[in-house]
Amino acid sequence: MSDFDKLHRFLFTQANVRGELVRLDESLKHIVHSYEYPVQIQRLLGQLAAATSLLTATLKFKGEIALQIQSKGPVSYAVINATHEQTFRGVARWDESLETLPEAFDELLTEAVLVMTITPDEGERYQGIVALDKPTLAECLEEYFAQSEQLATRVHLMTDLQDENNARAAGMLLQVLPTDASATDITQATGFDHIATLTETLTEKEMFSLSVEDILYRLYHQEEVEVYPAKAVSFACTCSKERSAEALRNIDKAELLSIVKEDGDIKMNCQYCHAEYRFDSIDIEAIHSGNAPSPDTNQ
Incomplete structure (x- = not known):
């Protein structure tokens, strides 16, 4: 070994x-x-x-x-x-x-x-x-x-x-x-x-x-x-969809929804492990209402 x-x-x-x-x-x-x-x-x-x-x-x-x-x-x-x-x-x-x-x-x-x-x-x-x-x-x-x-x-x-x-x-x-x-x-x-x-x-x-x-x-x-x-x-990387969602919580909801409307969703990539987390309009609404998105919807 x-x-x-x-x-x-x-x-x-x-x-x-x-x-x-x-x-x-x-x-x-x-x-x-x-x-x-x-x-x-x-x-x-x-x-x-x-x-x-x-x-x-x-x-x-x-x-x-x-x-x-x-x-x-x-x-x-x-x-x-x-x-x-x-x-x-x-x-x-x-x-x-x-x-x-x-x-x-x-x-x-x-x-x-x-x-x-x-x-x-x-x-x-x-x-x-x-x-x-x-x-x-x-x-x-x-x-x-x-x-x-x-x-x-x-x-x-x-x-x-x-x-x-x-x-x-x-x-x-x-x-x-x-x-x-x-x-x-x-x-x-x-x-x-x-x-x-x-x-x-x-x-x-x-x-x-x-x-x-x-x-x-x-x-x-x-x-x-x-x-x-x-x-x-x-x-081991500590990134997660929940942590990415927390970062988005500090950005104006209207600005986020505008990006989703133009690009289809918001993509966030981890600089350490390159995991990609995507957020659609439903996710954005949930984030700004205080409800975190599901962790198993990363792609």
Whole structure:
């Protein structure tokens, strides 16, 4: 059985360090192959999806997390939305007038920020902004944890795009468990730097060809590591006809009926999964009278 599309959590029992490893395969294809994305966009979305999965695993509550890139560069927008159940979806927008896109992360995105939004099912919504001013997304996330949570963290993000029909991405996160000590004291006391150095020896070839068990043994066979049961990761879209109807509720009914009269119906397409929802005059009347349309009349 493949251990792709699974999140693996582990703990160094003789050190105050935890780890996560995720590898995406089928779940990623629904995102990177939903449009004719250039390989540079596929790489960015793959890394962003892996990073989101890793961060979702740190949540201690039920809810959603979104990592959204906003940029004035060739890529203007990229987002991955995920839930605590390790389901996610994503999309990107770029300047399609460009014949080629730069390969470097910091050239693909200029004057860019990463907006991290955490929305628990219960409790207050949290939003943080991370400056994307380092050479890689992984380094930007490490800086975020160092500054906002004061936790020593290492992030590794990799992609395998050699097979144009089989895009894969992977991510690995190491983090000191929270204590009252300073970050410097923690890394020295826990051996975090030693574990981080071992992790840096992992190659992309090993990440995508070895089993997770072999990866952990290859890196940490001299350490005591407790591995927790893996959690499945999958693509899932939260769109629905009811949600589309709610958006139409905020538009003047006469304007909507005019569109229906001219076009026959109103079509709304999901940018994530491309599902199409259609609304006729009866639907519009129902929406503005407070009655939602039937969810099984999508076409």
